[in-house]
Amino acid sequence: DAGVIQSPRHEVTEMGQEVTLRCKPISGHNSLFWYRQTMMRGLELLIYFNNNVPIDDSGMPEDRFSAKMPNASFSTLKIQPSEPRDSAVYFCASSLVQGSYNEQFFGPGTRLTVL
Amino acid sequence: KQEVTQIPAALSVPEGENLVLNCSFTDSAIYNLQWFRQDPGKGLTSLLLIQSSQREQTSGRLNASLDKSSGRSTLYIAASQPGDSATYLCAVTGNQFYFGTGTSLTVIP
Numbered sequence: 001d002a003g004v005i006q007s008p009r010h011e012v013t014e015m016g017q018e019v020t021l022r023c024k025p026i027s028g029h030n031s032l033f034w035y036r037q038t039m040m041r042g043l044e045l046l047i048y049f050n051n052n053v054p055i056d057d058s059g060m061p062e063d064r065f066s067a068k069m070p071n072a073s074f075s076t077l078k079i080q081p082s083e084p085r086d087s088a089v090y091f092c093a094s095s096l097v098q099g100s101y102n103e104q105f106f107g108p109g110t111r112l113t114v115l
Numbered sequence: 116k117q118e119v120t121q122i123p124a125a126l127s128v129p130e131g132e133n134l135v136l137n138c139s140f141t142d143s144a145i146y147n148l149q150w151f152r153q154d155p156g157k158g159l160t161s162l163l164l165i166q167s168s169q170r171e172q173t174s175g176r177l178n179a180s181l182d183k184s185s186g187r188s189t190l191y192i193a194a195s196q197p198g199d200s201a202t203y204l205c206a207v208t209g210n211q212f213y214f215g216t217g218t219s220l221t222v223i224p
Contacts, residue, residue: 004158033212043204043214056211091158100146101166102208106159 004107006092012113018080021110024073025094033093033104034067034077043091049075050097082114117142119207121215128195129223136190136218138205143183147208150179150190152201153217159204163190195222 005024013019025032033048047057049069057067064083069075079086089111093104118141128134138148147166151159163172163179165188171180178191188205202217 042216043206045212048212058211093159100208101164102147103149103161103164104206105161106151108158 004092004094004105006090006107006110008110009108010111010113012115013082014115015083016081017114018078019082019086019112019114021077021090021092021112023075023077023092023107025075025092026096026105027073029094029096029105030072031095031097031102032069032075033095034075035091035093035106036088037091037109038088046077079112082112084114087112087114117145117207117209117211117213119205119213119215121203121205121218123218124216125219125221127221127223130195130197132195132222133191133193134195134220136192136203136220138188138190138215140186140188140207140213142209143186145183145207145209148179148181148188149206149208150177150188151204151206153204154201162203192220195220197222197224 007022031050034046035043037043046059047067052069067077089109091106091109093106095102095104120139122137149164150162153159165172165181176193181188200222202219204217206214
């Protein structure tokens, strides 16, 4: 398996623009997680899906952020409009959750810079 | 709210030394604890996962232990190598998911 795939790897945009980050989880995994990593706040969980359904989006910072998972093999995280403080590395992770067992596998991340 | 702490924040050791990284958490109601390594500019690589019913897991030169009652986990690295240099993060899974801030390890040749 190719692992978790994220695109783009780098994104530079101007304040106010819409940004869409994409993730393809590992085939067969039933859970998907979006994280944001910054020097100041470390790794923060934004939202996670189980069987394509959003379970907990309490980490989504504000209404400018939205995430979708239309099928088991694809998810998007959208920021509209983007702001400089959104600059961070965004990671997608997936896992095969069986009972309480939940080993997460991370993608390489998307480094977002908002000017 | 769960708080996950990793001490020390940075560690520098000579090659060949055995070392221990620490992770502590405030809420013992966890399902799993997972150790990751992160290389600069890269994603996280899963090293070991310990379920709440387990006491330890081993993979090669790595051994992770879990003491839920005291809210602690340790990652033991035997015979450290320069290639072990990275940031090591622990994450606890309960009703939510929380990461520690990591320990930056440098192994000096």
